Amino acid sequence: xxxxxxxxxxxxxxxxxxxxxxxxxxxxxxxxxxxxxxxxxxxxxxxxxxxxxxxxxxxxxxxxxxxxxxxxxxxxxxxxxxxxxxxxxxxxxxxxxxxxxxxxxxxxxxxxxxxxxxxxxxxxxxxxxxxxxxxxxxxxx
Ligand code: DQA
Numbered sequence: 001x002x003x004x005x006x007x008x009x010x011x012x013x014x015x016x017x018x019x020x021x022x023x024x025x026x027x028x029x030x031x032x033x034x035x036x037x038x039x040x041x042x043x044x045x046x047x048x049x050x051x052x053x054x055x056x057x058x059x060x061x062x063x064x065x066x067x068x069x070x071x072x073x074x075x076x077x078x079x080x081x082x083x084x085x086x087x088x089x090x091x092x093x094x095x096x097x098x099x100x101x102x103x104x105x106x107x108x109x110x111x112x113x114x115x116x117x118x119x120x121x122x123x124x125x126x127x128x129x130x131x132x133x134x135x136x137x138x139x140x141x
Contacts, residue, residue: 001041001140003133004065004091005034007048008055008073014098021099023125030126034069037130041137052079059085066140067118068093069132076101076111083112094132097122 007027010017015026025033031046038044045065047058052075059082062068068086070093075082086093093113100123101108114120119135121128 001067001136002043002045002065003038003067003069003136004058004062005031005044005046005069005129006055006058007046007071008075009050011071011073012048012050021104023098025126030129033126034129034133037133038137041140042133052081056081056085059089059091062089062091065091067091067136069096069129069136070094070113070117071096071098071129072113076113077107078112080112083116086113087116092118094118094135095120095122096128096132098125098128099123 011027014022014030015024027048034044049055055072055075068091072079072082076095095111095113095117102122121131124131
């Protein structure tokens with residue numbers, strides 16, 4: 001199974017960003033945990049960008065991947081263009097958030113991705129990514 005892990009804006013600063021919301025691990029730490037958890041059961045590629053168009057380009061070029069683990073960061077709440085790219089490639093994706101976006105500001109309650117996602121995991125810190133991975137691994141058994 002081939003999985004693409006995409007992180008959007010400001011997630012490159014994990015470890016330095018508001019730790020009450022996002023914890024203390026860096027993105028590299030989280031990616032390492034994903035590789036450890038997969039333990040050879042999934043081939044994973046990692047992509048992070050602060051730019052909406054670059055994320056769209058990566059999604060458009062994702063043919064061959066069985067699934068996407070996506071934390072689109074703030075673009076979750078704004079980007080019809082990322083939604084359209086995901087609808088076009090038709091690769092199942094899990095929407096991930098470190099924080100519980102529903103316990104935060106109202107503008108974070110709107111997601112342009114949730115209704116077309118395979119599932120949504122929010123509020124479990126770095127474990128949100130692991131749970132998303134588990135959902136793909138359990139399906140491939
Ligand atoms: C986030 C939540 C978003 O609202 C925020 O803009 C982020 C991170 C999360 O992982 O909790 O950048 O996606």
